[in-house]
Amino acid sequence: MTRGQGESLWADARRRLLQNRAAVLGLCVTGALLVAAALTPWISPYAYDEQDLNLGASPPTRAHLFGTDSLGRDLLTRMLYGSRISLVVGLLATLVSMIIGITYGAVSGYLGGRWDAVMMRLVDILYSLPFIFFVIILMVYFGRNIVNLFVALGCVQWLTTARIVRGQVLTLKQKEFVEAAVAMGVSTPGIVFRHLVPNVLGPIIVYATLTVPAVMLEEAFLSFLGLGVQPPNCSWGILIAEGVKHMELESWLILFPGFFLSLTLFSLNFLGDGLRDALDPKYRAD
Amino acid sequence: MEKTEEKLLDIQDLRVHFHTRHGVVKAVDGVSFGLERGEVLGIVGESGSGKSVTCLSVLGLLPAPPARIESGRALLAGRDLLTLDAESLRRVRGKSISMIFQEPMTSLNPYLKIGVQLVETLRAHEAIAAEAARARAIRMLDRVGIADAGIRMDGYPHELSGGMRQRVMIAMALLTQPDILIADEPTTALDVTIQAQILELIRELKAEFGMAVILISHAMGVVAEMSDRILVMYAGRVVEQGNPGEIFRHPAHPYTKALIDSMPNPNASADRLPAIAGTPPDLARLPAGCAFAPRCGFARPVCRETDPDERTRPASETPALGAPEALTRPGSPTRSAEPGHAFRCHVDI
Numbered sequence: 001m002t003r004g005q006g007e008s009l010w011a012d013a014r015r016r017l018l019q020n021r022a023a024v025l026g027l028c029v030t031g032a033l034l035v036a037a038a039l040t041p042w043i044s045p046y047a048y049d050e051q052d053l054n055l056g057a058s059p060p061t062r063a064h065l066f067g068t069d070s071l072g073r074d075l076l077t078r079m080l081y082g083s084r085i086s087l088v089v090g091l092l093a094t095l096v097s098m099i100i101g102i103t104y105g106a107v108s109g110y111l112g113g114r115w116d117a118v119m120m121r122l123v124d125i126l127y128s129l130p131f132i133f134f135v136i137i138l139m140v141y142f143g144r145n146i147v148n149l150f151v152a153l154g155c156v157q158w159l160t161t162a163r164i165v166r167g168q169v170l171t172l173k174q175k176e177f178v179e180a181a182v183a184m185g186v187s188t189p190g191i192v193f194r195h196l197v198p199n200v201l202g203p204i205i206v207y208a209t210l211t212v213p214a215v216m217l218e219e220a221f222l223s224f225l226g227l228g229v230q231p232p233n234c235s236w237g238i239l240i241a242e243g244v245k246h247m248e249l250e251s252w253l254i255l256f257p258g259f260f261l262s263l264t265l266f267s268l269n270f271l272g273d274g275l276r277d278a279l280d281p282k283y284r285a286d
Numbered sequence: 287m288e289k290t291e292e293k294l295l296d297i298q299d300l301r302v303h304f305h306t307r308h309g310v311v312k313a314v315d316g317v318s319f320g321l322e323r324g325e326v327l328g329i330v331g332e333s334g335s336g337k338s339v340t341c342l343s344v345l346g347l348l349p350a351p352p353a354r355i356e357s358g359r360a361l362l363a364g365r366d367l368l369t370l371d372a373e374s375l376r377r378v379r380g381k382s383i384s385m386i387f388q389e390p391m392t393s394l395n396p397y398l399k400i401g402v403q404l405v406e407t408l409r410a411h412e413a414i415a416a417e418a419a420r421a422r423a424i425r426m427l428d429r430v431g432i433a434d435a436g437i438r439m440d441g442y443p444h445e446l447s448g449g450m451r452q453r454v455m456i457a458m459a460l461l462t463q464p465d466i467l468i469a470d471e472p473t474t475a476l477d478v479t480i481q482a483q484i485l486e487l488i489r490e491l492k493a494e495f496g497m498a499v500i501l502i503s504h505a506m507g508v509v510a511e512m513s514d515r516i517l518v519m520y521a522g523r524v525v526e527q528g529n530p531g532e533i534f535r536h537p538a539h540p541y542t543k544a545l546i547d548s549m550p551n552p553n554a555s556a557d558r559l560p561a562i563a564g565t566p567p568d569l570a571r572l573p574a575g576c577a578f579a580p581r582c583g584f585a586r587p588v589c590r591e592t593d594p595d596e597r598t599r600p601a602s603e604t605p606a607l608g609a610p611e612a613l614t615r616p617g618s619p620t621r622s623a624e625p626g627h628a629f630r631c632h633v634d635i
Contacts, residue, residue: 180393183347184407184458185380194406198397 013278023274029267033260037083046074048081049232057250067252069242075256078234083260085235089150089219090212090264096154097215098208101161106192106200108162109169120166123159131156131218132225139227149228153215164207168200202276209272213265236261293320293361294465294498295344295383300358300368302336302343305351309570313339313353315522321466326492326499328513328530330506330545334566336522337502341468344368345383346375362466381411384459388471390452394443400427400454401439408461426457430487449480453487460491467492468500473508485512506545510534515626518542521567521577524596528627538629540584576632584633594630 017023036043045065052072060067066075108119126134138152172178173196181195220237222228229235236257243254302314314336321327329337342348344360344367360367362382367375379385387393395403404423408414414422420439427435430453443451452472459467469488473481489512492499503509509516510530518526518539526539537543544562564581567573573580579589 176387176389176392177395179347180385180387180455181395181403181406183345183379183385183387185376185378185410186406187376187410190406190410194398194402195395199395201397 013275017274017278020274020277022270023278026267026270026272026274029263030271033083033264033267034087036080037087040080040084044077044080046077048077048234050074050077057246057253059250059252066256067250069253070246070250075239075253078239079236079257079260081233082235082237082239082257085146085229085233086216086219086237086261087264089146089153089235090216093150093153093157093215093219094208094211096151097157097161097211098204100154101158102165102197102200102204104158105162105165106169106196109166110173110188110192110196112170112173116166120163123162127159132221135222136227139222144227144230146229149219149222150215153218153222156218157211157215161204161207161211164203165200168203169196172196172199202280205275205279206269206272209268212268213261216261216264292322294323294325294363295321296359296361297340297344298359298361300340300343300360301356302339302348302353303356304353306570311569312522312572313569314343317358317519317522317524319517319524319527321498321500323465324492324496324498325515326501326513328509328516329500329502329519330504330509330516331519332504332562332566334569335519337519338470339522340519341385341470341500341502345379345385345468346370346372347379347385377411380407380459380464381462382464383466383468384462384464385468385470386452386455386459386472388474390448390455390475393455394451396443399440399442400446404439404454404458404461407458411462423457423461426461427454430454430457430460430491431483432457448476449484452476452480452484456484456487456491460495460497463495464497466498466500468502470502471504472501474503474505481508488512506549518545521572522569523577523630525578525631526627526629528629532627536627538627538635539578539631540582540633540635541578542629543635576630584631584635586633588632592632594632596628596630598628 017027050073052068055068055072057070058064058068058072064074064076066079068074069078104119104123108116111119134156135152138155139148142148142151169192178191178195181191186195216235216237218237219228219235220241223230223235223238224241229238231238239257240254240261243250243257247254297320298318300314300317301312304311304313313334317336317340319327329340331337339348339353343353343355346367355368358368362378367378370378394400398406401420401423404427405416405419408419408422409416412419424435424439427438432438432450432453438446438454443454446454456472467488472488473484476484485508488499488501491497499512501509501512510533513530516527516530516533517524518533518541520541526533526537526542528538533542534546537546541562544560547560548562550559562581567577567580573590575588575590575592576582576585576594579585582589
């Protein structure tokens, strides 16, 4: 009996999230990256396609804080523009995959029996298809643009989400509160989406924060094959792929993009961890 | 058959078997009983005697497989619940028949506000606007004794104690004003003072709303105090039924007698409570004859050979062969003072 008054789930969650230092740090870093990405056209020091062929590859200097690549393009500028694509692809593809995966997994797990068997075999089959083959088909069929890119990535990523959610739902549906809700005549969609899904959000949020960087790397891979983002646009994935080629002589080309990708991964992870705890009403920091 | 119309719920020869790898578990094996409007029916028995399975199967809440309803009918106002499709059954659950469970701590969804869960139940059965549903939920919470009901609506279950949560569960069950409330061990998980309060609450609400109650418990005392009629179940069968006074004064089945003897009695000076020797039988491998015979102090050779039919007292006169309606008919030629007192035992104890 901690409070006489009920707090809304969100007010309560926000209070608890703000008490978690690692999560606040993650939130600040993620926020800063998003702001920088949004303000890129105004804050980037150079135009994204501006080259300085005379300069060539230069290590970090005062004029080029992160150095330049072999065409003399400012790395900081390219990373800022790249972050726009990487973050959007990462977040939207993750969102797509979560929506499909949660719905599919929850329905499969709750219905159980034959439905579950059929639905999960379909997931197994899709799992066994080479992911790249699948994305290529989607991209070729629906055309190469950035929207299709994250839809295609999301369509591949949902498989694991579906498995996680299904596993959780299988144990959750044995709980008394589900039995009680059934006994009160709550309909099947009501039970799946109102009672079960909120209960699996904890592991799902953590998994989502891991999916974002994974999707960013997949986007890099697709771009490398010429299926993703096309030059002169770029993304962190492309920068890393290029950086790897030159890492022996021009190490800054891999160090900066690599560092920021890792930073994003860590902050999302801390944030996800904090969110999981904050959104669990049973968890009490006080 | 012609008399069944007047009963609110009429369960006839219900058999529920679980088909497991270890064989067929006969959890409920030929149970028949009726429930009148406004009546409190107590069902007592040890764990695994089939009390809960009987009620869960009526509401279609058993996982199938492994559970299978082998035979029987459960007539609610003339409709057989056992043959209803899923959607019709959903409309019965929580509307005509509500159920509350043993574990109030885990019967509410920890992620949903109490109000959301109450309103959801109501709106699952009635076309009612959200605000009206909320107002009714608050009134009902107030009625079951939750202080500051309006504020509690926006709270989460973990903010409430076990007794309060059971009150919330009761409020939820009664929101739709059901004809029947099934209370499956509603007080087992609560401490003793709270138990009495909850039972008192159920009694009051029963009088107020005029519903029938099926009270399932393993505590003979609880059932005796609350019920108009008692069913004693053992190994998936009703071994004795009658009104509480009669059953307490003259238990006719050795199992009932053992249950009564094992109740704590503050006046007795015994150091130890008498316990029923042995454990309930494996329902997949029931012995021939009476299922209670291996644990029974009165057992005779016949008990191990043939399963006794239901009869009334005394044994010499008119054993009513498996026809429960005949037993409730007044004026049966028996010396028993109580019509409706029936049992399954070869021995007169």
